Amino acid sequence: MNLISLTPLDLGLAALLILALAALSLWLSLGLERTLLVSAARMTLQLWLVGLVLKVLFNNATIGWIALGAGFMILVAGREVMARQQRRFAGVWGYGLGTLALAVPSLTIILLALLVLVRPAPWYEPQYAIPMFGMLLGNSMTGVAVGLDRLTQTAWQQRSVIEARLLLGQTWDQAISDLRHEAARAGMIPIINSMAAAGVVSLPGMMTGQILAGSPPTEAVKYQILIMFLIAANTGFAALGGVWLGSRRLFDERERLRLDRLKNR
Known part of the structure; x- marks a missing residue:
């Protein structure tokens, strides 16, 4: 069985769930929307950079x-x-x-x-x-x-x-x-x-x-x-x-x- 590749559109659709959760937090005045969005952005950037680093490590x-x-x-x-x-x-x-x-x-x-x-x-x-x-x-x-x-x-x-x-x-x-x-x-x-x-x-x-x-x-x-x-x-x-x-x-x-x-x- 081959691994199914994900497209940027697939990841974008999944990100909509985080946006929906942030909107719900704002509506309920939980005060977590900023932290949630920053954490999601940080996670995405960190994992992307890790992927690039691992690619270099695997090749060297x-x-x-x-x-x-x-x-x-x-x-x-x-x-x-x-x-x-x-x-x-x-x-x-x-x-x-x-x-x-x-x-x-x-x-x-x-x-x-x-x-x-x-x-x-x-x-x-x-x-x-x-x-x-x-x-x-x-x-x-x-x-x-x-x-x-x-x-x-x-x-x-x-x-x-x-x-x-x-x-x-x-x-x-x-x-x-x-x-x-x-x-x-x-x-x-x-x-x-x-x-x-x-x-x-x-x-x-x-x-x-x-x-x-x-x-x-x-x-x-x-x-x-x-x-x-x-x-x-x-x-x-x-x-x-x-x-x-x-x-x-x-x-x-x-x-x-x-x-x-x-x-x-």
Whole structure:
């Protein structure tokens, strides 16, 4: 089965649905029409540019270009983690903490997937490396952002409780352990829900794309199971790592709570 090509007219007709939704938002005074239209335009531009970049990468499949593309994706994902937090860490920590939490597990797991599980030839084949890495980062980005946001918001709201625990002789780790557990749990819940609903409530994106491209459904299922396992593991490790780094940053070397290291968005 050949993939059916879409024309600009097809995309334009689909865009009318977004315009209709924006008009409804304006009519109901929801105040979302501008954000909706800007997001749709940004998405279209970004995906178009990504398509052009991937075309270049596919035609110049060298490990240097693949590494450059992966590095750029990590930097953008780190920026998105920071942008989604109501109270972020000040200075370089606001950007670096989320980026580090994403980079370490994502690079480790994508190398495991390419070298041990999928084994394309060459192992850095962009057809596999870039889409899989993007899926890992995209889902993990949400987990880290939610976990850090929950951590900093709760620490700000419960600062008196944390300081009371410190006065009672608890270490920084003990004083914030409950908050850290809740923040890590919040970061992992979305991917757990996605796994629970996959195949029953929704058909995941990778599987749908492969089926539309003509792959046998059973083969598409295998790849989707693999990528869901990788995404879940990556999201869990990234969220746990980000929350731990964030909780440590909330205290100084004398184990004092330092909420002055946070700033409002």
